[in-house]
Amino acid sequence: MVQQNNSSQQKSNAQMQSSGQMNGQANQFSEQNILQVALNDSKLMAASLNNYILESSDDQLRRDYMTVLGDVYGQQKQIFDMMEQKGYYQTQTASPQAINRVKQNFTSSSR
Secondary structure, three states: HHHHHHHHHHHHHHHHHOOOOOOHHOOOOOOOHHHHHHHHHHHHHHHHHHHHHHOOOHHHHHHHHHHHHHHHHHHHHHHHHHHHHOOOOOOOOOOHHHHHHHHHHHHHHHH
């Protein structure tokens, strides 16, 4: 029984060491992970604020939500720009033909 408990404790200690949780060390998150979480949270906040704006019956409250939404968009853009600059978020430039196709799809669907 003692031998089994020692074996279990050794496995637990090895797992804690490999995950960096021994001696008060916490898991480390990379800068990329932190920025991705911040970007995702700002997208969620923007979506929520958009719903609040659409469902608000009070004009002043709607304007206040719209002001906050503008701030969230600004923060989201800063996070995106930082991620793109560091190579964490890569985008491709659309060709003029692709842009024209999208424009045509929108104009034909609005008729």
